[in-house]
Amino acid sequence: MTQHTDALSSPTPLLNFDHPEIQRLIGDRQWAALPEHERIGRIYGFVRNEIAFGYNESDTLPASRVLADGIGQCNTKGTLLMALLRGTGITCRFHGFTIDKALQKGAITGMAYQLAPAEIVHSWVEVQVDGQWLNLEGFILDQPYLGALQQRFPEATAFSGFGAATQNLQSPAVEWRGTHTYIQKEGIRQDLGIYADPDSFYARHGGNLSGVKSWLYKHIVRKGMNRNVARIRRGNTSAAPIQS
Secondary structure (H helix, E strand, O other): OOOOHHHHOOOOOOOOOOOHHHHHHHHHHOHHHOOHHHHHHHHHHHHHHHOEEOOOOOOOOOHHHHHHHOEEOHHHHHHHHHHHHHHOOOOEEEEEEEEEHHHHEOOEOHHHHHHOOOEEEEEEEEEEEOOEEEEEOOOOOOHHHHHHHHHHOOOOOOEEEOOEEEOOOOOOOOOOOOOOEOOOHHHEEEEEEEEOOHHHHHHHHOOOOOHHHHHHHHHHHHHHHHHHHHHHHOOOOOOOOEOO
């Protein structure tokens, strides 16, 4: 889809990079002064590893709230990544998908897994570098969490479970090297298209849960999900994933 450059660089209610805490972070890290490739890499690394993998109250939180939470999953970490990129002058856009919920098995268990739809709303960030668009998805799992999975499943190559869907669990393309990064790509089911911002996408497609399921998730289920993720990060993975 054709999009004007200003629509790919402007703040929105979700991409609120003009928020004081986001501006303070950008200033403290001095990201704006870095060359473009290094700037993208430093911001990507921050979102990947300093915002731990975890589950927020909603997909539709503004970037400032994700930063305050200190945790996130594909959609919320993506919102923060986009806000930080745009806040330092990097053009970026949103690409929406659905993924098979089976790739979350292990990270999500019990009632939480039952509540989840068969296909979960998913997204990655596309960043414009040297005139081409690069797909950034590998920021979802922080390195301590990913490392725990690699230690638990040392022989795994193609792997689906615990929030990962990759052809090589031991060496997934998650580091910023000026190319695409992925960690859940192999679980994608539907392509929902490219949008200038997450606001436009959610206005059309909504989030993953609504009504009673949304209330249960927000107030009860999510807390257990995050405790489980923390246990996995510490190296306690008791359930087996679906592997292929």
